[in-house]
Amino acid sequence: MGIIGLDTSGSGIGIPETMRERALAANALLHSREGAGSDFLGWVHLPSSIGDLELAAIGASAARLRAAAEVIVCVGIGGSYLGTRAVLEALSDPFRLLHRTQEGPVMVFAGQNLSEDYACELLDALEERSFAVIVISKSGTTTEPAIAFRVLKAALERRYGREGAAARIAAVTDRERGALRTLADEEGYPTFVIPDDVGGRFSVLTPVGLLPLAAAGVDIAALVRGARDMERATAPDVPFDRNPAAVYAAVRNLLYEQGRKIEILGSYEPKLQYVSEWWKQLYGESEGKEGKGIFPASVTYTADLHSMGQYIQQGERTLFETIVSVDEPQRRLTLGAEAKDLDGLNFLAGRRLSDIGRMAELGVRIAHLDGDVPNLRIVLERIDAYHVGALLYFFEKACGISGYLLGVNPFDQPGVEDYKRNMFALLGKPGYEEASEAIRARL
Ligand code: PA5
Numbered sequence: 419m420g421i422i423g424l425d426t427s428g429s430g431i432g433i434p435e436t437m438r439e440r441a442l443a444a445n446a447l448l449h450s451r452e453g454a455g456s457d458f459l460g461w462v463h464l465p466s467s468i469g470d471l472e473l474a475a476i477g478a479s480a481a482r483l484r485a486a487a488e489v490i491v492c493v494g495i496g497g498s499y500l501g502t503r504a505v506l507e508a509l510s511d512p513f514r515l516l517h518r519t520q521e522g523p524v525m526v527f528a529g530q531n532l533s534e535d536y537a538c539e540l541l542d543a544l545e546e547r548s549f550a551v552i553v554i555s556k557s558g559t560t561t562e563p564a565i566a567f568r569v570l571k572a573a574l575e576r577r578y579g580r581e582g583a584a585a586r587i588a589a590v591t592d593r594e595r596g597a598l599r600t601l602a603d604e605e606g607y608p609t610f611v612i613p614d615d616v617g618g619r620f621s622v623l624t625p626v627g628l629l630p631l632a633a634a635g636v637d638i639a640a641l642v643r644g645a646r647d648m649e650r651a652t653a654p655d656v657p658f659d660r661n662p663a664a665v666y667a668a669v670r671n672l673l674y675e676q677g678r679k680i681e682i683l684g685s686y687e688p689k690l691q692y693v694s695e696w697w698k699q700l701y702g703e704s705e706g707k708e709g710k711g712i713f714p715a716s717v718t719y720t721a722d723l724h725s726m727g728q729y730i731q732q733g734e735r736t737l738f739e740t741i742v743s744v745d746e747p748q749r750r751l752t753l754g755a756e757a758k759d760l761d762g763l764n765f766l767a768g769r770r771l772s773d774i775g776r777m778a779e780l781g782v783r784i785a786h787l788d789g790d791v792p793n794l795r796i797v798l799e800r801i802d803a804y805h806v807g808a809l810l811y812f813f814e815k816a817c818g819i820s821g822y823l824l825g826v827n828p829f830d831q832p833g834v835e836d837y838k839r840n841m842f843a844l845l846g847k848p849g850y851e852e853a854s855e856a857i858r859a860r861l
Contacts (some may be wrong), residue, residue: 423797444822455829460615465645480632487550492552497618529563558596753840
């Protein structure tokens with residue numbers, strides 16, 4: 419297997435020569451920058467273009483924040499949030515908050531909702547802790563993170579004064595444009611730039627993801643190394659069968675053409691739940707347009723076998739499943755035997771939990787195949803920074819290829835603007851007077 423494995427044997431799809439050629443052509447188009455959305459293809463070569471100096475600058479800023487705070491609040495939404503959260507959750511102990519001693523600061527998130535309760539409870543929690551803030555917004559004007567940052571900045575300034583607050587803030591935003599850029603320059607916050615040619619959902623390997631991840635203690639060099647190796651493994655000169663991104667993109671498009679309109683990304687590892695959330699944005703925003711696109715859904719097994727399992731097994735046959743399967747857990751736990759077998763589990767005594775989980779996974783796969791759910795498997799050797807970096811780039815590359823195969827521009831998101839216009843009109847934002855009248859007439 420390569421850096422990650424891809425098993426399409428359960429998809430029921432034979433890939434015709436024409437599709438192989440189309441997928442390779444789509445990949446070449448990404449590299450030649452001659453396809454739709456070509457102004458937003460900076461992510462294609464990001465892993466190989468991040469230099470040691472850039473990583474060191476990010477590391478230094480992250481170290482400063484780590485030294486200043488017990489809690490780092492990471493503020494952002496969508497592409498300026500999900501990648502960081504995906505990597506952090508994948509690589510973290512889910513019970514870290516219960517540990518008596520913390521190694522470095524805890525990272526929490528804000529700016530990804532407009533909940534008043536969430537904001538108040540966060541402020542309450544920060545009362546007892548020293549904290550720092552990383553604020554991330556490419557446009558610098560997105561409402562949710564801007565509001566959260568205003569609230570957190572005020573809390574920091576009350577506690578540490580204006581200068582003390584500035585020493586505990588870092589901003590990631592556009593080189594020149596946007597309110598966050600103006601604010602950061604005015605207040606003297608250290609800033610990192612999101613390249614113009616990288617869209618939000620493809621930005622996890624820019625400072626958008628790398629700064630907060632370094633601040634949370636993630637080995638970002640290993641993350642980038644994994645992505646870099648995957649960049650090579652999916653380069654345009656790699657033959658179709660050896661390029662997992664091209665194969666995945668081809669198979670999912672062939673399934674879509676056969677009426678499989680929903681793809682469920684699943685895993686048996688709860689740590690990967692936010693990778694699924696990130697993936698949903700990546701594929702949903704990239705492909706869902708012009709009345710087309712596979713609807714991306716997600717499940718975490720075995721929990722969701724007890725909620726979604728029935729539908730997947732016997733509901734409408736318009737879905738297929740892609741399982742991210744992990745070969746080796748990091749830890750080891752073997753089930754013990756008991757003198758009296760009251761719970762009836764002695765037949766499992768001596769077996770590792772991962773071994774029992776593998777049987778569950780296999781059993782589900784066979785059941786779903788019997789239930790006419792085409793199945794793809796992406797195999798990760800283990801969950802570490804290197805393999806997660808490779809997985810992220812794999813999904814990005816496959817998404818670009820897949821969007822071109824579908825015949826859409828995978829790098830814009832015109833539909834996301836519609837709700838914003840209505841919300842601004844309803845809130846009375848200057849410049850939205852006309853829209854405000856129109857929308858009020860409909861209420
Ligand atoms: O992918 C996208 O472009 C969006 O999800 C954005 O990342 C999200 O809306 C946040 O935008 P910004 O970083 O400009 O605040």
